[in-house]
Amino acid sequence: MQLTILDRVERPAEDVVALTLRGANGPPAPWEPGAHVDLTLPNWLTRQYSLCGDPEDRERYRIAVRHERLSRGGSDYIHRYLRQGRTLEVSLPRNHFPLVPAPGYLFLAGGIGITAILPMVRAAAGAGAASSLVYVGRTYAAMPFAGELRAAYGDRVTIVATDRDDRPDLAALAAALGPETVVYCCGPASLLASCEAVFPAGRLHVERFRPAPRTFAPDTAFDVVCARSGRTVPVPADESLLSALTHAGLPVPAGCREGVCGSCELTVLEGEPEHRDDVGAAPGRMYACVSRSLSSRLVIDL
Incomplete structure (x- = not known):
C-alpha cells in the first residue's frame, strides 16, 4: 500500500x-x-x-x-x-484493461466509465494514432470531463447527452470501423452488451464495473492446501474460498468481492481452479472471492 x-x-x-x-x-x-x-x-x-x-x-x-x-x-x-x-x-496500480498498440482506436464511454477511457484518449493522441471517442451520458451536466475532452480533442470527441440527443448508432460505427482499429468500451452493462453484439470480439476490449451474469454448476466442497503455511483449509459448498481462508486465519486482501478488480489474486500450484471472475485470470492464477475448484484438492501459494 x-x-x-x-x-x-x-x-x-x-x-x-x-x-x-x-x-x-x-x-x-x-x-x-x-x-x-x-x-x-x-x-x-x-x-x-x-x-x-x-x-x-x-x-x-x-x-x-x-x-x-x-x-x-x-x-x-x-x-x-x-x-x-x-x-x-x-494500493499499487493494477491493470486488467491495458491499451494495446494499434494504428487506430474507437473509444466508447458511458457515464462514469469515462474515467478508464480518458487516459487512453490522451495516450492515443500522444502516440499519433487515429482515434475517436463517443461519450454517452444522461445529461451534459452529469458527464465529468466532457468540457476537458472537447477542449483538448475537438471533433475527435462526440458527446451524446441522451436527454437531448439520439443514442449512438453502434451498428453504423461497427460498419465503418477501419481494418486495424481496436475498440475500447467502459460503462454500464447495457452499453457493454450492445457493443459486444456489434463489434468483432477479437478487436473489442471492455471493462466491467459489475460482473456479467453467468450460470455455473452447483457449488461443491473442496480442500485448499496452503503450501507456505502448511495448512489445509476445507471450503464448504456454501462458503467462498476467500471467506474460508479468512475464517482460518489466512486472510487474503480483497476489494470488490465480485470478481472484477483482481485484488484477491492467488497463485495456484496444483489442482484445477474453476474461474468465475470477469478479469480473466492468467495461467496459474485465480481470484479467491468468486472462483472455486473443479478438483477436490487445490494447492495455493499462501
Missing part, C-alpha cells in the same frame, strides 16, 4: 467528485492507461477506482467517483466526508 494525501477535491459534474492524491512519502507508483487502484477509506471500506489523470504526471493520481444513492457506503462516504489534507491508503 501507498500513503497519499488528498491534495484537491473538485466537482467536475453533477454528483461526481474528483480527488487528486499526491504521495505522502514521495511520488506514487507509476501507472499506464487502464489501471485502477484500491482506495482504503477511513470507515474501513475499500473500493476500486480507475486512474483518470495523466500517466505522465509522476507526482499525483486522480480518480473520480459518482455519488450512488444506493451504494454500499463507499461513494456516499467520499462525497459527504472526505476533505482536502486527509491521508489515505492506496
Whole structure:
C-alpha cells in the first residue's frame, strides 16, 4: 500500500467528485492507461477506482467517483466526508484493461466509465494514432470531463447527452470501423452488451464495473492446501474460498468481492481452479472471492 494525501477535491459534474492524491512519502507508483487502484477509506471500506489523470504526471493520481444513492457506503462516504489534507491508503496500480498498440482506436464511454477511457484518449493522441471517442451520458451536466475532452480533442470527441440527443448508432460505427482499429468500451452493462453484439470480439476490449451474469454448476466442497503455511483449509459448498481462508486465519486482501478488480489474486500450484471472475485470470492464477475448484484438492501459494 501507498500513503497519499488528498491534495484537491473538485466537482467536475453533477454528483461526481474528483480527488487528486499526491504521495505522502514521495511520488506514487507509476501507472499506464487502464489501471485502477484500491482506495482504503477511513470507515474501513475499500473500493476500486480507475486512474483518470495523466500517466505522465509522476507526482499525483486522480480518480473520480459518482455519488450512488444506493451504494454500499463507499461513494456516499467520499462525497459527504472526505476533505482536502486527509491521508489515505492506496494500493499499487493494477491493470486488467491495458491499451494495446494499434494504428487506430474507437473509444466508447458511458457515464462514469469515462474515467478508464480518458487516459487512453490522451495516450492515443500522444502516440499519433487515429482515434475517436463517443461519450454517452444522461445529461451534459452529469458527464465529468466532457468540457476537458472537447477542449483538448475537438471533433475527435462526440458527446451524446441522451436527454437531448439520439443514442449512438453502434451498428453504423461497427460498419465503418477501419481494418486495424481496436475498440475500447467502459460503462454500464447495457452499453457493454450492445457493443459486444456489434463489434468483432477479437478487436473489442471492455471493462466491467459489475460482473456479467453467468450460470455455473452447483457449488461443491473442496480442500485448499496452503503450501507456505502448511495448512489445509476445507471450503464448504456454501462458503467462498476467500471467506474460508479468512475464517482460518489466512486472510487474503480483497476489494470488490465480485470478481472484477483482481485484488484477491492467488497463485495456484496444483489442482484445477474453476474461474468465475470477469478479469480473466492468467495461467496459474485465480481470484479467491468468486472462483472455486473443479478438483477436490487445490494447492495455493499462501
